[in-house]
């Protein structure tokens with residue numbers, strides 16, 4: 085008897101710690117019943133592939149958010165990098181140089197944000213809203229209002245190529261997820277980042293170099309942004325001027341659904357990946373079911389609300405369950 | 416007068432994950448009585464108060480208040496019934512003024528047509544400050560810019576403002592120095608005259624014996640006993656609390672005092688302190704006595720690089736050093752337990768383990784990529800939990816699920832793990848029970864014997880007198896007296912500190 089109870093508790097704990105995963109499974113089951121096309125290999129790979137860009141951004145953002153920073157300009161920056169790289173490619177520059185410049189713009193852009201925030205002690209939320217406008221403005225200026233199309237094959241390969249039958253971007257996502265999980269869980273840098281997100285003053289007193297770490301985190305996020313820009317551009321074979329519009333909000337939503345709170349100090353990288361998949365599965369399902377695309381946004385909103393409710397209430401429920409079991413055992 | 420029962424708690428229990436925090440506990444408080452509640456860290460005192468105040472829901476048992484059984488759904492119900500509470504950790508809104516904080520949730524009385532009359536509210540605040548003769552407080556002072564002691568007084572006044580019949584004070588004096596404790600006692604006596612009852616939680620047993628009529632003792636989540644303060648002495652109370660005999664609170668051992676390790680010359684920070692000079696020797700405990708606001712913490716913060724000094728020089732091992740940040744300070748072999756555990760000590764979301772190793776994580780990391788060696792980290796933490804006798808279920812629980820005193824021990828553990836040569840302790844035993852206090856004092860003795868040097872800042876004169884080899888007394892940002900342990904007495908410290 086006791087063992088059975090213990091297990092229910094364990095299962096419940098697991099479920100609530102991985103609520104995004106449970107939601108994902110539930111919705112997937114419903115969709116596979118509702119549409120015969122959902123549970124096909126091609127469609128599933130397609131879903132994962134579509135989730136990759138968001139996931140690559142989201143994983144970087146998980147680190148950023150959990151270390152107590154905020155950046156709303158990442159989407160705008162991503163679109164701008166796409167344009168820069170596509171234009172350079174059309175102009176015939178060497179791929180290495182293009183990637184190098186792309187990384188430089190990504191890292192530079194976010195370090196510029198960090199510089200302003202740290203030097204003038206500004207709230208990142210507002211500042212990056214402002215720099216987001218700047219990035220978008222620059223993008224329109226250099227593109228002249230037209231998306232540069234007709235990129236070379238190497239570039240297309242990043243967004244469209246497959247290795248052993250699986251899209252390259254899925255490898256990218258998995259590798260980045262593994263690196264970040266390791267970085268956050270197992271290294272001094274990761275621990276320090278979480279400490280900064282939890283209590284900045286205490287972290288400083290513990291000898292953590294706040295400034296340096298903020299720049300490193302910005303640079304890492306910048307690199308993720310560049311990779312995401314490359315995948316998006318390569319996939320469409322042209323830079324997407326509107327690619328960045330909702331990206332920051334989608335990213336934050338995926339990260340939070342995945343179990344990384346806005347308040348810092350806690351990070352969940354696998355959760356973020358699941359969160360991205362969840363968002364993608366929903367819009368894929370609605371597509372398959374031929375639902376008006378405006379409903380996609382409504383659905384996304386609903387899922388975020390459900391996830392957050394589960395987060396808050398679920399922890400309460402599980403705690404009560406545990407306490408009851410423990411008192412029963414004691415008596 | 417004190418024969419009518421106001422509050423009666425009968426057989427109340429409450430469990431959290433992994434612990435039964437309050438186990439079948441009783442408490443009875445009379446009208447107009449000051450009732451002490453004492454017990455070790457983690458004994459369940461705060462939890463019991465939160466149950467009474469409706470912050471937490473009890474699992475079983477019953478609570479009677481003012482003749483009726485009560486089941487508060489939240490603090491709002493408790494406040495309405497006439498109970499207010501000063502929490503162990505500050506619950507003021509940092510961005511608000513004193514006046515705004517005091518009447519938070521009670522603005523109704525100053526409202527007209529839905530608009531708060533700020534003038535009337537501020538006048539009411541000032542009237543309260545006047546009534547209780549708190550002339551250092553101003554109604555419009557900003558909490559984020561006020562000292563801990565002032566904030567504490569604001570909390571007290573907030574509790575008083577609601578015209579409560581029962582005021583629960585959870586360690587109200589842990590951040591006050593003696594002068595302010597006297598003020599608090601005066602306020603409590605004024606309240607008692609108005610037939611208000613006070614539950615007074617403190618680890619400072621002398622205070623409990625001074626101000627309380629009766630005292631209830633709790634240990635390991637259980638109710639032990641209630642005694643009339645007139646019937647027991649300090650020694651008996653201590654043994655009730657720790658459950659055994661405890662003879663020496665200040666187990667001072669003579670350690671060998673060596674060469675100068677730290678020298679501070681004419682250190683000045685405008686508006687905070689000026690011309691502070693002293694030296695610290697190897698194996699020495701240097702005590703800093705004085706009142707809250709005398710500038711002791713500020714001096715320590717400048718030495719540790721948290722703030723910048725405007726003038727002066729710091730020498731370590733005879734060499735002049737520029738300490739620009741805490742990370743600099745740590746590289747120079749310094750460590751510091753800061754005064755304000757909540758604001759600058761704990762990282763609430765992180766586990767006990769992560770909190771404890773944070774100050775020198777690289778000790779457990781590989782070279783280069785700095786990958787944490789989990790095994791090494793765990794064994795260091797476990798050992799430290801044992802030596803400091805920290806009450807935890809599990810090293811991976813978040814630090815904010817520990818009792819206040821145990822959180823403090825984790826922070827002390829953080830700095831002992833960083834093995835500094837010079838350790839600055841700013842009110843290290845604040846909120847720590849008598850038993851553990853004596854343990855921490857023993858550890859301090861142990862550290863200096865191994866060649867560490869300690870700067871001990873404490874508002875508790877007895878602690879400074881009991882532990883320090885030399886004592887520096889500060890007042891109004893200046894060093895006013897320095898003396899050796901042998902020459903120091905309560906009277907000397909008191910007279911210099913007050914001026």
Ligand SMILES: Nc1ncnc2c1ncn2[C@@H]1O[C@H](COP(=O)(O)OP(=O)(O)OP(=O)(O)O)[C@@H](O)[C@H]1O
Nearest residue numbers: 431436456457458459460461462816817818819820
């Ligand atoms: N939210 C919580 N979750 C889990 N355990 C908790 C929680 N709050 C308190 N506890 C546990 O309950 C026990 C009693 O804690 P409590 O804060 O009541 O102690 P206390 O007597 O006030 O101690 P102190 O003198 O240190 O303030 C402790 O073991 C503590 O770890």
Ligand SMILES: [Mg+2]
Nearest residue numbers: 460461503819
């Ligand atoms: Mg407590």
